[in-house]
Amino acid sequence: MEKLLKQSIGIDCAKDDFVASFGKYYENSEVKITATQTIKNDSQGFKKLEAFVRKNAEKQTPLFMVMEATGVYHEKLASYLYDKGYQVSVVLPQRAKAFMKTLKTKTVTDKESSKGLTVMGLEKKLDLWKKPDEIFNTLKQLTREREQVQKSLAQIKNQMHAEKTGAWPNSRSIQRMQFLQKIYNNQIKEIEKDIHAIIKSNPDLEERINHLITIPGIGLLTAVTVVAETNGFNMISNKKQLVSYAGYDVVEKTSGTSVRGKTHISHKGNRHIRKAMHMPALTAIRHTDHNKMLFIRLVSKHGIKMKGVVAVQRKLLILIYALWKKQENYDKSKVQPQKIEQPIMTALNELDHVRSLESVDSMQR
Secondary structure, three states, rough: OOEEEEEEEEEEOOEEEEEEEEEEEEEEOOOEEEEEEEEOOHHHHHHHHHHHHHOOOOOOOOOEEEOOOOOOOHHHHHHHHOOOOEEEEOOOOHHHHHHHHOOOOOOOHHHHHHHHHHHHHHHHHOOOOOOOOOOHHHHHHHHHHHHHHHHHHHHHHHHHHHHHOOOOOHHHHHHHHHHHHHEEHHHHHHHHHHHHHHHOOOHHHHHHHHHHOOOOOHHHHHHHHHHOOOOOOOOOOOHHHHHHHOOOOEEEEEEOOOEEEEEEEEOOHHHHHHHHHHHHHHHHHOOOHHHHHHHHHHHHOOOOOHHHHHHHHHHHHHHHHHHHHHOOOOHHHHHOOOOOOOOOOHHHHHHHHHHHHHHHHHHHO
């Protein structure tokens, strides 16, 4: 009989239950799915999953739990398994979907998805999931709540503007909108107060955050958002991984001599980080020479302003990561100046465009 090398349980989570499939990988590269079971997604169901493991798994062979990041439905189970000492991997939906396309199955059901995750755990070397630190998880919840309230505030401001400038404005409607605007502003203040209180309660975190806000353009809320979304960079081992996690990695599509697609960032990463880095990048372009030069050089090369802005966002994010790891302040003297190979009038025109971007963004906010 062929030697068993690896075991995997693929878990497809839903709100009320989850489907678990058990699989084995042998020395001759054979993959076998030996059992599948639907279990309630609650504390009792978690214990049934452990019984499912004991019934099917061999103790001496490595076992991996693989699940898809389905909103928040997987979080309790992932935390439970992590605390119990299991090796857990949480994969992004896009990656799971792309792997499923390589399999022979044509149907898409919870059971088949579970089997696909099982095979993925057996054939691929996946990164292990780490349980988020409580303080970073709380900060992430608060920064996302603030982002959502700000979005609602912007919407109500736009509605109120439309109502006021219309031919027949309704004073009662405007009054209700003003009331909502006041509520949203108060909510934002309360959320920011909670964020400051959490940071103050942890001296080590406060010191590290203070290092980050020495970077020109980076404010406290931006620093907190990046740190919270990356769980204090606990799962980031290098800047390339960070760039990919945030969705700043470059995608290129070329084939033979006929296909020459435009390069662009993947956008398949954490959108909250990218959104948080937008305004700091515009500020950095305006007030720091090296970021201004980077922006101008890229715009002169590609003719696309947003490419220059995104490049500065990426640069600032990497700088945040470096200062977090080194636990030191931003040092302007270490920045290498770059030469501008562009006429001064063109450069000034590009800077005027950046200022217009700032004003448009502020109006939208």
